[in-house]
Amino acid sequence: MPAPEIPQWPSVDVDTTADLTGVAYGNGTFVVVGNANVVWTSTDDGATWTSHATATPFRGVSFTGLAKFMAWGANVVALSADGVSWESHPVDKSTNSKEIFFGAAWGNGEFAAYSVAPNNGGDVNLWHSPDALTWTTNLDLPGTRAIGYGIDFVAVGDEGARVSLDGITWTTGEFEGAGVALAATGHGVFAASAQGAIEFSIDGKLWEKRALPFAGQSQGDYFNGMGSGAGGSIAAVGLASASSVVVAVSADGNTWSRRELPLGPHTLNAVAGSDTSWVAVGTHGLVLRSPN
Numbered sequence: 001m002p003a004p005e006i007p008q009w010p011s012v013d014v015d016t017t018a019d020l021t022g023v024a025y026g027n028g029t030f031v032v033v034g035n036a037n038v039v040w041t042s043t044d045d046g047a048t049w050t051s052h053a054t055a056t057p058f059r060g061v062s063f064t065g066l067a068k069f070m071a072w073g074a075n076v077v078a079l080s081a082d083g084v085s086w087e088s089h090p091v092d093k094s095t096n097s098k099e100i101f102f103g104a105a106w107g108n109g110e111f112a113a114y115s116v117a118p119n120n121g122g123d124v125n126l127w128h129s130p131d132a133l134t135w136t137t138n139l140d141l142p143g144t145r146a147i148g149y150g151i152d153f154v155a156v157g158d159e160g161a162r163v164s165l166d167g168i169t170w171t172t173g174e175f176e177g178a179g180v181a182l183a184a185t186g187h188g189v190f191a192a193s194a195q196g197a198i199e200f201s202i203d204g205k206l207w208e209k210r211a212l213p214f215a216g217q218s219q220g221d222y223f224n225g226m227g228s229g230a231g232g233s234i235a236a237v238g239l240a241s242a243s244s245v246v247v248a249v250s251a252d253g254n255t256w257s258r259r260e261l262p263l264g265p266h267t268l269n270a271v272a273g274s275d276t277s278w279v280a281v282g283t284h285g286l287v288l289r290s291p292n
Contacts, residue, residue, distance in 0.1 A: 004124040005157055005186070007010070008290065009247060009259065009262075009278075009280065009288040009289065009290040010172070010288065010289060010290075011049075011198065011286065011287060011288055011289075012046060012047065012068040012279075012287045012288070012289050013051070013287075014038070014040050014049040014285060014287050015050075015051070015285075016034070016036065016038070016051070016285040017212070017284050017285045018030055018034045018035045018036035018038070018285055019034050019035045019269075019282075019283045019284065019285075020033070020035075020270075020281035020282060020283070020285060021033060021059055021060060021174060021269050021270060021271045021281070021288065022058065022059065022060035022071070022269070022281070022285065023037065023061065023227070023270045023271065023279050023280070023281045024061045024062050024063045024069055024272050025063060025272045025273060025274045026063030026067070026068075026069060027063075027069075027081065027082065028043055029041055029043050029081035029082060029083050029160075030042040030043075030045070030046050030272065030274065030279050031040065031058070031061050031069050031071075031080075031280050032049070032061075032287065033058035033059070033060065033061045033071055033277070034057070034058075034105070034281070035057055036057055036291070037053060037054050037055065037056060037057055038049070038051050038052065038053055039052050039058065039061075039083060039084075039086075040052070041052055041082070041083040041084060041097060044281075045274055045276055045289075046274075046277050046279040046287070046289040047221045049287070051052035051266035052083075052084050052197040054078075054086060055088060056073050056074065056076055056088070056258055057073055057074075058071035058072060058073045058078065058223075059072055059073045059074075059100065059101060059102055060072055060101075060102065060103060060104070062065070062104065062105065062106075064106035064111075065106055065108065065158075066079075066133050067081065067204045067253040067255040068080060068081050069081075069082075069171070070104055070106065070111070070132065071086065072101035072102075072103070072104045072113060073100070073101060074089050074098060074099070074100045074101075075090055075091055075092050075098060075099050075101075076089065076090055076091060076101070077089050077091055077101060077104060077111075077113065077129075077132055078134070079132055080161060089132055089133050089135075091115075091127070091132075091135045093280035094209055096196040098117060098118060099115040099116075099117055099125065100115055100116050100117075100118065100211075101113055101114070101115045101187075102114060102115065102116060102144075102145075102283070103144075103147040103148075104147065105147050105148045105149040105153060106149060107149030107150075107152070108149070108152070108153075108165065108166065109130070109155075109164055110128055110130060110151075111128065111130070111131075111132050111135075111149065111154065111167065112126065112127065112128050112129075112147060112153045112164065112165050112167030113126070113127045113128075113129075113135070113154075114126050114127065114147050114155060115127065115137075115190040122249040123140050123142070123214070123236060124140065124142050124143065124157075125137045125139070125141075126138060126140075126141050126144065126147075126167070126170065127167075127168075128153065128166065128167030128168050128250045128261055129283075131171055134243075138168050141155065141156065141157070141159070141162065142157075142159070143156075143157040143158025143159050143178070144156075144162075144177055145157040145158070145178075145180045146179060146180065146181050146182035146226075147180070147182065148182040148184050148189065149182060149184055150188055150189035150202075150203070150204060151188075151189075151202070151203050152164060152202070152203065152204055153165070153167050153204075154173070154182060154184075154189050154191075154201075154204035155170070155182075156175060156179025156180070156181075156191045156220060157175050157178065157179055157180075157287045158178045158183050158243060158284070159178075159206075160172065160173065160174075160175040160176075160177075160178070160179065160198050161173035161175035161179060161191065161201070161204060161207065163204040163205055167279075168225050171205075173201065173206070173207060174205065174206055174207055174209075175191065175196060175199060175201075175207045176193070176197075176199065176207065176209065176234065177193035177195050177197065177199075177267050178193060178194045178195075179191045179192070179193055179194075179199075179225040180192055180193065180194050180222070180223060180224065181223050181224060181225050181236065181238075182226060183227050183228050183234055183236075184228065185228040185232040185233070185234050185253065186231075187198055187200075187202050187232050187252065187253050188201055188203075188253070189201050189202075189203075189273070190200040190210075190226060190234050190236075191201045191207070191226070191237050192226055192238075192240040194222065194238075195239075196221035196222065196223065197209055197210075197212070198210045198212065198223075198236060198248070198256070198270040200253055204258070210250075210254065210256065212248070212256050212258075219236060219244050221239070221240055222238045223237065223247075223248070224237065224239070224245075224267065224268060224269045224270070225237050225238065225268065225269050225270035225280075226268065226271065226272055226275060227271040227272040227273050227278075228272075229272075229273020229274065229278060229292045230273060230275040230276070230292050231251065232251075232252060232253070233249070233250065233251045233274065233277055233292060234249070234250050234253055235247065235248065235249045235250075235271045235280070236248045236271070237247075237268035237269070237270070237271045237280045237282075238249040238267065239267040239268070241260075241264065242264050242265065242292060243259070243262055243264035243265075244260045244261055244262045244263060244264055245261050245264070245266055245268045245282065246258065246259070246260050246261075246268075247259050247271075247280060247290075248269070249278070249287075261288075263282075263286065265283075266282050266283050266284055266286045267282050267283050268280050268281070268282040268286070268288070269281060269282050269283070272291070273292045274289060275292065276290050276291065276292050277289055277290065277291060278290045278292050282285070
């Protein structure tokens with residue numbers, strides 16, 4: 001049976017050509033970040049956007065259980081209640097260390113994050129913090145690509161999945177392949193692999209592949225980002241080919257639909273959902289919006 005069709009994803013103008021690398025939803029607001037000293041916010045489900053200057057570019061953003069947005073970049077993690085005013089907290093292992101944060105999560109009263117140190121051979125460090133103010137690095141985990149929180153913290157990457165209760169001690173989960181994106185919903189934790197597959201876990205330890213009815217169409221799919229929406233829905237976005245991007249959406253994590261959009265040479269990097277809309281962001285200022 002063919003996969004059900006999903007709605008079109010029309011583009012939305014945010015008046016930038018910067019590469020957009022993160023999007024999150026919370027407190028009635030979408031927040032987008034990227035390779036510019038600017039964040040963009042929307043309070044009408046992604047229909048219109050307002051830009052706000054920041055002291056530094058942010059690489060990614062999420063919404064925490066503290067009713068605050070958390071964004072991250074080079075040697076910095078920042079918090080904001082509205083996506084407009086940000087409280088930045090420098091993070092540095094040493095005076096000579098450059099740590100570019102690529103992912104962060106909140107859960108169980110703790111923060112966890114991972115960074116890449118380009119000045120130190122590209123080491124990947126896992127960090128934890130009780131308050132997003134004071135950070136401690138406790139593990140070098142090469143190849144980490146994404147981090148999130150379900151029942152526990154989960155990190156996926158080239159070496160599969162790792163799980164941690166507190167962001168300090170990590171154990172290995174049974175994940176097949178290399179994980180490149182991650183999202184948590186009320187159903188559990190979902191991760192996308194570099195092979196275009198999507199896997200599911202309740203606890204981050206035991207994983208099972210989801211049957212994708214469009215698998216024959218998606219052999220070249222590379223998912224860069226995943227996000228959750230209303231009612232436990234989930235979306236994955238990325239690159240389908242040199243000339244098209246791909247979006248896969250599921251209401252429950254079991255039945256998936258896929259749409260390929262001829263928007264090359266763009267790629268999609270991240271996606272997030274509100275109660276009524278999805279917003280996906282990508283290279284060269286690309287923003288797409290669709291009903292959730």
